Amino acid sequence: MKKIPLAEGVKLKSILTKKIQELISEIHLVAHAIVEKGEKPNPSGRSLAEVEAELAQVRKDSRTLDKLIYRANIDNTITFKDEELPIVEAIELASQLRADASLYKDLGKSEKERLYHSTGDSVIFYQVAMYEPSDFRNRANELEKEAHRLSNLINAKNYQVEIEFDDSKYF
Template identity: 60%
Template sequence: MGTITLAEAVKLKSILTKKVQELLPELQRVAFVQVEKGEEPKPSKRLLTEVEADLEDIRKDIRLLDKLVYRANIDHTLPFKDEEYAIVEAIEYATQLRARAATCKEFAQAEQEEIQYGYSDGTTVYRVALFDPEEYRLKATELEKDAHKLSNLINAKNHTIEIDFDDSKYF
């Protein structure tokens, strides 16, 4: 059996998933034909059973890739900010960093104080930020940098890990 990198496995799974989406309409096309009454149906160039077999092979390979990728993402680690993270944990951490950065960006856009209209008759109401928007702008920048660094570490690690999978059917 051949080997591929974890990065190649992730890309291949995406390719195979797309291939399944292409085969499903073909499955419908080869399953039915329209004929005039009394005419014999002319089968398609590919038989229904051939398309079904292709789909099953690809689906089986997707399941195997999932298992291998998940296992590699659990078994392999990478260092980030003086801690060691399993790849799966690092992926989630990068996602969380991006979410935190987005929230900080929203707060960074806030005015320190702004008048609120339509809240009260004859009384001026203000919306006051209980934080410094500039601090949140800087925090967002740092969180985004960390997310990018972590993503780069994950990508680099994915190119060094090899898994046992023969991709010769697809490449």
């Protein structure tokens, strides 16, 4: 069986998902014909059975590819901050780092103290940050850098790891 880089498998998964949607649309097109009463429809392309058969094969290939990608993402590891992580965990950690960086950027945009608009009272209120916004801006930058470093490691690993899949039908 042919071997392809895991990175190519991930791209191919996206292509197969799009192909499945295209085939479903094609099924809707070939499933019906408008004809005058008493007339027989003229097929204008592939038959419904042909499109269904191709859809079934692409879906099977998609499931196979999923299984191979999942297995590779569990069986292969990345070293990040002196810790061995399966690729799947590294992917999730990168997502979490980006989410934290986004949260910290939002907190870092806050002012330390600002006038709080109140309704009708003669008392003046202030909204006061219970933290240092600049600290959160700095933390956000560091987390973003970590996420980029981790993503680079994941991408590099995805080109090192190979899975057994024949992609010749699609490339």
